[in-house]
Amino acid sequence: MKHAASEAGPLRDPRDRLIIALDTPSLDEAREIAGRLHGAVRWFKVGPQLFTASGPAAVTALRGSARVFLDLKFHDIPATVAGAVAAATRLGVDLLNVHALGGRPMLTAARDAAERAASAGSRPPMVIAVTLLTSGDSSAMRDAGISGTPEGVALRLAKLAQAAGLQGVVASPLDAAAIRSACGPGFLIVCPGIRPAGAGQDDQRRVLAPREAIAAGADMLVVGRPVTRAPDPRRAAEEVLREIALAE
């Protein structure tokens, strides 16, 4: 397996390929887990739960010692999304996402806003699009009136994100191979829905183990509960890192 490439350069070290999702009810709990993982992981994800509870302080608290993926899946009119992306850029996040279902003008507005808001000389955050939630399956799509298979819809949305100038997507590991072959090597594929052997599925549906996800073409893996709720989070993270290294 060759090393993944991205705007951030080749991802040679497994620690550049693992993002720990800190879905905690408070910043104190997020800090506690981040402290236990200090040095072992390089990326944390701040999502709707932690951001709603603690706001931008969650990003600033983590930014000192790690890179931050702000996972708020913006989906609104282009001007509102552009404003939110500009604010996130000024906060100093390294990666952020919008929802591909927001459509091409919204996607392009997000990318442009990140570029405009980056301070002189500093690199704007990578802007990627969520395709489908990894907790969703065909029946969730039918309920929403979306026709086609999850694989087909995810691929279509990934191509849309690329055409709109975004740097990558968040996608199920089950869709990674098809997206990689359609979108090429420089397109960042970030996969949640990762379950190491022996871990429960929780509410995720379309999942793969870390090693399989990397082999399928994922550049970066998002892992939450299998690490944060493990009796020893550091050991659980190191186990995922070992699996990533083995897949290369």
Ligand code: C5P
């Ligand atoms: O705990 P778990 O490993 O299931 O966490 C996965 C994380 O990835 C959650 O924070 C979830 O919000 C996020 N996510 C996802 N599916 C997407 C996009 C983000 O599961 N399509």
